[in-house]
Amino acid sequence: xxxxxxxxxxxxxxxxxxxxxxxxxxxxxxxxxxxxxxxxxxxxxxxxxxxxxxxxxxxxxxxxxxxxxxxxxxxxxxxxxxxxxxxxxxxxxxxxxxxxxxxxxxxxxxxxxxxxxxxxx
Numbered sequence: 702x703x704x705x706x707x708x709x710x711x712x713x714x715x716x717x718x719x720x721x722x723x724x725x726x727x728x729x730x731x732x733x734x735x736x737x738x739x740x741x742x743x744x745x746x747x748x749x750x751x752x753x754x755x756x757x758x759x760x761x762x763x764x765x766x767x768x769x770x771x772x773x774x775x776x777x778x779x780x781x782x783x784x785x786x787x788x789x790x791x792x793x794x795x796x797x798x799x800x801x802x803x804x805x806x807x808x809x810x811x812x813x814x815x816x817x818x819x820x821x822x
Contacts, residue, residue: 732769739810742817 735752738744778786783798790801 736769739814742814742821746815746818 735749738749738752786798786801790796790798793801793804795801795804
């Protein structure tokens with residue numbers, strides 16, 4: 702399991718615990734700080750990788766640790782889009798549509814960050 706898929710699984714409170722720990726696992730304030738770092742266009746990618754290597758611990762957060770609250774988004778799509786999303790999720794090896802859509806959002810955020818980094822260079 703890749704670190705990205707593991708972090709995606711951590712974000713899904715209803716998903717099963719992964720069997721392999723990732724390179725880095727974030728929870729609580731550490732997770733919020735890392736997401737803020739991802740969204741900050743001035744933070745170099747090297748700093749993000751360093752943060753991943755120095756993550757506090759591996760595995761799921763302990764029961765007493767608080768995770769960033771997740772929210773459920775609801776929106777309407779044409780039926781044909783829903784069929785396509787189902788197909789694309791299966792094609793790309795995702796467990797469900799939520800995982801697929803979450804990966805698209807993460808990829809967009811990463812691409813935006815890289816684009817901004819290149820613009821500032």
